Amino acid sequence: MKALTMRWYKLRQSAWLKPRNSVIAIPYLWLLLFFLVPFVIVLKISFAEAQIAIPPYTDLITLANDQLSININLGNFVWLFNDDLYFSAYLSSIRIALVSTLFCLLIGYPMALAISRAPASSRNVLLLLVILPSWTSFLIRIYAWIGILKPNGYINNALMAMGVIDTPIVMLHTDFAVYVGIVYAYLPFMILPLYANMMKLDHSLVEASSDLGASPVTTLFKVIIPLTKAGIIAGCMLVFIPAVGEFVIPELLGGPETLMIGKILWEEFFNNRDWPVASAVAIIMLALLILPIMWFDRYQNKQMEEQS
Amino acid sequence: MTLKHESNTTSKVLMELKNLSKSFDGHQAVRHVDLKIYEGEIFALLGGSGCGKSTLLRMLSGFELPTEGSILFAGEDIAKVPPYKRPFNMMFQSYALFPHMTVEANVAYGLKQDKMKKADIDARVSEMLKLVHMEEYRKRKPDQLSGGQRQRVALARSLAKKPRLLLLDEPMGALDKKLRGEMQLELVDIIKQVGVTCVMVTHDQEEAMTMADRIAVMQAGEILQIGSPHDIYEYPNCRFVADFIGTVNLFDGTIADEEPAFVVIDVPNLAAPIYIDHGISGPGGNRRVNIAIRPEKVRMSATPPEEKYNWGKGIIDDLAYLGQHSIYHILLPDNQFVQVTQTNDNRRERPFELEQEIYLHWTPDACVVLEE
Amino acid sequence: MNRFSFSRMMLWLGLVFLYAPMLILIIYSFNESRLVTVWAGFSTKWYGELLRNDKLLDAVGNSLQIAFFSASGAVVLGTLAAYVLTRFRGFKGSTLLRGMITAPLVMPEVITGLSLLLLFVAMAQLLGWPEGRGMTTIWIAHTTFCTAYVAVVVGSRLSEMDMSIEEAARDLGASPIKVFFQITLPIIAPALISGWLLAFTLSLDDLVIASFVSGPGSTTLPMVVFSSVRLGVSPEINALATIIITLVTSLVFASWWYARRVEKARKREMQRMLAS
Numbered sequence: 001m002k003a004l005t006m007r008w009y010k011l012r013q014s015a016w017l018k019p020r021n022s023v024i025a026i027p028y029l030w031l032l033l034f035f036l037v038p039f040v041i042v043l044k045i046s047f048a049e050a051q052i053a054i055p056p057y058t059d060l061i062t063l064a065n066d067q068l069s070i071n072i073n074l075g076n077f078v079w080l081f082n083d084d085l086y087f088s089a090y091l092s093s094i095r096i097a098l099v100s101t102l103f104c105l106l107i108g109y110p111m112a113l114a115i116s117r118a119p120a121s122s123r124n125v126l127l128l129l130v131i132l133p134s135w136t137s138f139l140i141r142i143y144a145w146i147g148i149l150k151p152n153g154y155i156n157n158a159l160m161a162m163g164v165i166d167t168p169i170v171m172l173h174t175d176f177a178v179y180v181g182i183v184y185a186y187l188p189f190m191i192l193p194l195y196a197n198m199m200k201l202d203h204s205l206v207e208a209s210s211d212l213g214a215s216p217v218t219t220l221f222k223v224i225i226p227l228t229k230a231g232i233i234a235g236c237m238l239v240f241i242p243a244v245g246e247f248v249i250p251e252l253l254g255g256p257e258t259l260m261i262g263k264i265l266w267e268e269f270f271n272n273r274d275w276p277v278a279s280a281v282a283i284i285m286l287a288l289l290i291l292p293i294m295w296f297d298r299y300q301n302k303q304m305e306e307q308s
Numbered sequence: 309m310t311l312k313h314e315s316n317t318t319s320k321v322l323m324e325l326k327n328l329s330k331s332f333d334g335h336q337a338v339r340h341v342d343l344k345i346y347e348g349e350i351f352a353l354l355g356g357s358g359c360g361k362s363t364l365l366r367m368l369s370g371f372e373l374p375t376e377g378s379i380l381f382a383g384e385d386i387a388k389v390p391p392y393k394r395p396f397n398m399m400f401q402s403y404a405l406f407p408h409m410t411v412e413a414n415v416a417y418g419l420k421q422d423k424m425k426k427a428d429i430d431a432r433v434s435e436m437l438k439l440v441h442m443e444e445y446r447k448r449k450p451d452q453l454s455g456g457q458r459q460r461v462a463l464a465r466s467l468a469k470k471p472r473l474l475l476l477d478e479p480m481g482a483l484d485k486k487l488r489g490e491m492q493l494e495l496v497d498i499i500k501q502v503g504v505t506c507v508m509v510t511h512d513q514e515e516a517m518t519m520a521d522r523i524a525v526m527q528a529g530e531i532l533q534i535g536s537p538h539d540i541y542e543y544p545n546c547r548f549v550a551d552f553i554g555t556v557n558l559f560d561g562t563i564a565d566e567e568p569a570f571v572v573i574d575v576p577n578l579a580a581p582i583y584i585d586h587g588i589s590g591p592g593g594n595r596r597v598n599i600a601i602r603p604e605k606v607r608m609s610a611t612p613p614e615e616k617y618n619w620g621k622g623i624i625d626d627l628a629y630l631g632q633h634s635i636y637h638i639l640l641p642d643n644q645f646v647q648v649t650q651t652n653d654n655r656r657e658r659p660f661e662l663e664q665e666i667y668l669h670w671t672p673d674a675c676v677v678l679e680e
Numbered sequence: 681m682n683r684f685s686f687s688r689m690m691l692w693l694g695l696v697f698l699y700a701p702m703l704i705l706i707i708y709s710f711n712e713s714r715l716v717t718v719w720a721g722f723s724t725k726w727y728g729e730l731l732r733n734d735k736l737l738d739a740v741g742n743s744l745q746i747a748f749f750s751a752s753g754a755v756v757l758g759t760l761a762a763y764v765l766t767r768f769r770g771f772k773g774s775t776l777l778r779g780m781i782t783a784p785l786v787m788p789e790v791i792t793g794l795s796l797l798l799l800f801v802a803m804a805q806l807l808g809w810p811e812g813r814g815m816t817t818i819w820i821a822h823t824t825f826c827t828a829y830v831a832v833v834v835g836s837r838l839s840e841m842d843m844s845i846e847e848a849a850r851d852l853g854a855s856p857i858k859v860f861f862q863i864t865l866p867i868i869a870p871a872l873i874s875g876w877l878l879a880f881t882l883s884l885d886d887l888v889i890a891s892f893v894s895g896p897g898s899t900t901l902p903m904v905v906f907s908s909v910r911l912g913v914s915p916e917i918n919a920l921a922t923i924i925i926t927l928v929t930s931l932v933f934a935s936w937w938y939a940r941r942v943e944k945a946r947k948r949e950m951q952r953m954l955a956s
Contacts, residue, residue, distance in 0.1 A: 019857065024771060027761035027827070031780040034824040038795030041802050055801045107697075110690035117687070126691070128936060133698050135881045136928045139902050140921040143909045144701035147708070150913070153717050154704060187698065207371055208404035210391040212418030213469065222417075226408045237786055245788020247888055252909060262790045269794060269892075279798065282791050293783055300782040300832075301775075 039286070046279035047072045057275050076280035086281070089259040090288065096175065096250075096260060097243035100182035101190075104239045105232065107183065108190035112231075113224070115191075116198040127195060134188040142181050142252050149177050149253070173255035181249040186242070190235040197231025198224075230299060237296035241289055261285050319346040322505050323368075323473065328377035328387075329529075330363050337363040339529040340377070345473070350499060350506045352520035354513060356552075360529035361509045362477065368507060369398045369475050381472075392421070397471040401478040403462035405450040411437070411461050412446040418469045436464040439498060456487050463495070467502055474499065476508035480515055492518045513553050517541070525549045541602075547678050550600045557606070557646045558678075559599045571677070572617070573599060577640045583617035585672035598678040603649040605674040608636065608660065609667050619669035622646065624662055636660070638668060702925055709918035716913040726919040733916065736904050743884055743901040746815060750822035751879035755872055757823065758830025758879075763860070765831070766838040781835075784828035793892030796821045800893060813895035821893045822886060826879035833878060837871035838864075881928070 048057040049071075061070050080086045115126045133141060148154050149171040156168035171177055201224065209219040225232070247262035254260065261281065269278040325343040329336065338360040345351055353361040366372040368379065370391035378385040386394060397418065405414050415436050419429045437443045440460035450458060459482070466474060479495060480488040496519050499506050510516050516523050517537040524534045525548070533545045544550035547558065564581060565572040566588070573582040582599055613619045625645065626637035629652075636648045646668060650659070660666060709727075713720035730736065761781055765774065784792065800810055800817050810817055841864075849863045850856070865872075887902035894900065908914055 020768060023760060024764050024768065024777075027757045027764065027831075028773070028777055030757055031761070031777070031824070031827070034796065034799070034820060035780050035784065038799040041798045042791075042795045045798055055805065107690065107694055110687035111694040114687040114691035124936070128932065129695055130698070132929065132932055133702065135932065136702070136925050137902070137905070137921070138885050139887055139905050139909065140705070140917070140924060141701065143905075143913070143917060143921070144705045146909070147717050147913050148701060148704065150717070152715075157717060184697070184701070187694070202402065202404065204400045204402050204404040205406060207369075207391070208398070208400055208406070209417070210371075211369055211396075211398045212465070213392045213421035214417070215392055215421075218421065223406060227406075241786035242788055245790050247790050248906075262788060265790045265794065266888075275798070278794060282794050285788065286791060289788070293786055296786055297779050297782045300785075301778050 042279045042282055045276055046076055046283045047074070048276045048279075049073045049075065050274045050276050055275070056273055073276070076277050077284075079277065080280055080284060085259070086261075086264065089261050089264050090284070092259045093244050093261040094288070096178055096182070096258075097240050097246075100179055100186070100243055101236050101240040103179065103183045104187055104190040105236060108187055108194060108235065109232075112191045112194035112198055115195055116201075130191050131188050138185060139248060141185060142249055145177065145181055145184065145253060146172060149180070172253065173258075175254065175258055177253035178250050178258055178260070181253045182239075182243050182246065185249065186239040189238040193234035193238065194228065194231040197228045197234075201227055230303070233299050234296065234303075237292055237299070241292050241296065244289060245285055319348060321345070322347045322381070324380040326378045326380065328364070328367065328374050328379065330360075330367060330372060331375050336529050338367070338374075341529075341531055343524065343531065343534070345505060345507060347505055348503060349521040350496065350508065350519055352516040352523045353507065353509045353526055354511070354516040354523050354552075355526035356511060359526040361511075361526050363529075364526070365398075365475055365477055365507065365509045368473070369396060370394050395469075395471055396473040396475060397466040397469055398475040398477060399459075399462045399466045399479060401481045403450075403458045403482065405458055405461055405465070407450050409449075410446065411442065411448050411450070411453070414450070414461060415465045415468050418465065422469070432468055436468045439467070439502070440464045455483055456491060459483065459491065463498065467498075467504065471504060474504045474506040476506060478510055479508060480510070480512070488515070495519065517553075525552060527552075543676060544600065544678065547598055547600075550676065550678060555603050555647055556600045557603065559601075559644075561597055561599055563595045563597060570672075573597060573677075575599065575620075577642050577644050578620035580615070580617050580619045582675055583672050584675055584677065588677050600676045600678055601670060601674055603635070603647040604651075606646065606648045606668050606670050608638075608648055608650060609669065610660070610664070612667050613669045615669065618672060618674075619667055620646075621665070621667055624660055624664050624666060627660070627662060638666065702921075705918050705921045706925060709915065709922040711915060711918075714915060716915050716918060726915040727923075729916050730919050730923075735899075736901070736920070739899050739901045739904040742815065742898060746818050746822060746890075746900065747880045747883040749819050750826055750883040751876045753819070753823035754826035754830045754879040755876045757827040758875060759834050759868075759872060761827065761831040762835035762838055763864070766835055781828050781831045784825045785832065787825075789886070789888035790892075792825060793821070793889040796824070796889065797892040813893055814898040817893040817895070818890050818898060818900065821889050822879075822883040825886075825889065826882055829878050829882060830875035833875040834868060834871045837868045841867055 044060060045057055048060060050056055051058055058071065058073075060072065061068065063069075111130070115123060115130070118126055146153070150156075151168040151170065151172070153172070155171065156165070159165045160168065205223055205227065206219055209223045210216070214222060245262040245265075246260060247266050250258050250260040250263045251266070254263070265278050265281045265285070268274050268281060321344050323345040325341055328338060328341045328343075330338040341364060353364055355361045363372060367374050367387070370386075370389060370393075374387050377387070379387045406417065409417065412433055415433045416429050419432055424432075433446070434443065437446055440463055442457065442460050442464065445453065445457060445461075450461070453461065459479070476495075480491060483491060492515060508516075508519065517540075520537065522534060522536055523540050524531045525540060526532065527548055533540060533549045535543070540549060541553055544553065544556075550556045550558070559575045559577060559582070561573040561575040561582060563571060564574045568587045570586065571584045571588055573584070575582055612621075620640060622638040622640045624636055625639040628635045631652070633649050633651045636650065638646045638648060640646060648668065708716050708719070710722050710724060711719055712723040712725075761777065764771075765778060765781070768774075796817075797813075800813060804810060804812075845867070846859050846863055849859045854862065885902065886900075887906050890900045891903060891906075894903065905917060905920065908917060
């Protein structure tokens with residue numbers, strides 16, 4: 001009798017498992033096919049050679065005259081490592097992304113702090129005001145800076161009208177403009193996780209610190225900042241990782257000497273039509289970013305687990 | 309009726325609150341509070357939620373600015389001094405231990421702000437942890453401690469700086485019931501050992517009575533009565549205090565005869581008038597008064613008492629046998645219930661039965677006359 | 681208490697920094713002159729020009745269509761993914777799924793775009809589908825990266841939700857599927873709506889990924905804007921910017937105002953019930 005019930009129970013359990021598995025399978029397969037598999041293909045093509053054909057690259061595995069041959073071409077990577085252009089592009093991408101992230105943090109942290117300290121009634125409006133720009137067009141917000149920074153743009157016109165300068169300052173098409181653009185575009189992504197983290201902070205900890213004789217500045221550095229570390233990491237990753245691969249901002253605001261890897265990849269692909277080199281550029285970018293991405297992933301998962 | 313039992317009159321005043329008020333968006337949380345705190349005492353602010361006790365405590369610690377009035381400490385008004393410049397420390401209800409620091413670092417935090425030498429800090433931290441019996445946990449993080457242990461660390465942290473005043477916000481609020489009783493007595497021991505003056509906030513009357521030397525009962529932002537636990541229980545000055553502290557039976561009555569040495573009050577629900585063996589400096593022309601009697605001060609008997617005063621007649625409507633004592637609900641005429649507690653000092657079977665007609669009586673000093 | 685006055689000052693400066701460029705865009709969209717940065721009198725003629733730009737209007741149509749279908753697809757996939765991750769804990773491969781949900785949030789767009797293009801090319805070679813690239817391939821690409829955003833929005837709502845509500849429904853005899861449709865879905869509906877809107881704006885805004893996977897005849901609005909902006913400032917783009925900013929702002933504030941009104945009515949109702 002007992003065995004029978006057990007079997008019935010198992011049967012029911014496996015039946016219950018079936019729809020469950022298909023529910024898991026739908027998003028799983030989609031993301032596997034359209035997110036993970038593409039990277040394998042990029043890796044594959046980075047080992048191919050460019051050729052004038054459709055598609056414009058050679059096959060790794062060919063079957064000709066009953067001979068199966070695998071052609072792994074390391075030429076693209078050798079090329080990337082030997083050419084100074086690529087190496088300095090990687091370096092300057094990381095430098096630009098790091099500096100921009102730092103500025104985002106320096107501007108965003110006090111802003112997030114001020115919003116979290118605001119009266120509950122105005123908090124939502126302030127947060128909305130911070131996010132709102134990111135819902136309008138990214139491209140157009142970057143475009144706005146062309147008019148502001150160009151030689152006969154608003155800043156130069158105003159300064160010349162006031163007599164501060166005689167000749168326009170060159171700001172557009174410089175690294176400076178790229179910094180401004182990245183900070184401007186990504187600031188909301190820094191503030192959001194910081195704010196979310198600060199709202200979770202138990203305010204009595206801040207009061208306890210003050211009660212024990214710590215000045216507001218000491219409290220900020222000894223209590224508030226250490227306890228919002230998770231938000232700082234998330235915010236920095238949300239800015240740094242996409243900024244490394246940024247294309248639109250260096251293209252529109254940067255100059256010819258602004259080397260950023262996203263722009264190089266774009267040019268290899270669209271202008272030179274060299275898909276294998278573009279793939280190799282992407283693979284190296286991924287290799288550089290894989291650690292920050294995993295760090296971000298781990299943080300996000302920890303957040304999700306803490307919540308539930 | 310104003311039996312003032314001002315204790316500690318010989319001690320020095322540590323702090324004085326004068327006409328202290330606080331309002332939030334037009335809502336008056338604390339109204340015109342005048343209060344003296346004496347050196348070395350444990351003072352409890354007792355009241356229900358929203359009575360203003362926490363706001364008052366937060367003004368003492370400096371987290372809220374009073375809208376009116378002053379806090380005099382060592383001859384100076386410190387009402388506007390920020391918390392980090394006051395020589396007071398608080399033990400928070402949630403303990404507010406810094407989760408990213410060890411027990412040791414938590415206790416040392418306040419000392420570090422005073423730029424103390426490292427060796428002195430270490431010595432002081434050890435001394436404090438020894439005081440609260442937490443020496444072996446100094447390297448742990450707060451999330452590796454039990455509720456009771458956290459409270460000990462929080463206490464050590466707030467005492468480390470030798471504060472002139474220790475503030476306790478619902479000190480037992482985060483503990484389970486069993487632990488509370490033990491910790492209440494231990495906390496008092498430690499505070500008395502250190503000799504620090506202490507102001508605590510609680511909604512639990514038992515906790516206030518166990519721990520405090522003096523209690524202030526608060527309601528709607530005002531202090532209704534200040535006194536020792538004994539004063540507050542035995543001589544409440546108003547209906548609210550009598551009702552809030554313990555259980556009380558209240559009667560409406562009219563003064564029939566008032567002399568300097570005694571008062572006679574007619575109560576329609578009782579068979580005999582109430583006689584009180586002392587004069588009352590009552591409300592001038594107002595002949596209507598409230599009389600309060602505690603349940604344990606009432607005696608029950610099956611036969612009518614001989615006295616002319618202080619008794620009534622009723623039916624046992626409900627009874628609960630609780631072992632050491634029993635609680636009876638007696639129904640008087642006019643549907644008024646009286647609660648009576650009787651100690652079960654005899655192993656005989658139940659002295660009274662449900663629905664039984666009985667007589668209630670009490671001594672002339674059992675009643676308290678209250679203001680409305 | 682001016683304890684955080686520095687941060688408050690930074691907040692206002694930061695908001696000025698965020699809004700001043702957009703404000704300038706709007707003001708100069710009414711400029712008579714073709715020279716965008718020199719004021720030459722008030723005019724609305726650039727809005728008229730915009731309406732006569734067929735290429736741009738076509739692109740708007742394409743973009744709206746793609747955004748609508750991508751947002752809808754992303755809500756279905758993202759909700760499933762979030763549900764699976766919050767309710768079926770620790771199944772085999774859950775870590776990988778988590779990774780595939782969070783990584784697209786930060787993945788540089790050029791990598792996503794390139795990798796998807798190469799996938800489509802490889803699939804076309806292998807399976808004969810998709811033939812060429814166009815609206816469908818952009819839809820797939822957008823659905824994929826938007827799924828991640830929807831999953832995060834819906835996931836945080838799901839994990840905040842009181843699980844005992846679902847357990848109560850199951851206890852009362854509802855099957856897991858019924859519980860999902862009758863209990864869970866109505867409760868997380870606001871998150872689905874905000875997830876959909878987020879996905880919609882993300883899809884509408886994407887230039888890089890769409891540029892990689894688009895084909896002839898599937899030019900989206902950002903692609904048109906980009907090719908124009910590359911050549912420098914143009915008053916037509918200012919006019920377009922003004923329309924987009926006004927549209928988004930009014931939609932956002934309308935929904936915020938509506939949500940606030942609902943909340944206030946609820947509070948009033950609560951107070952009335954407590955008072956009586």
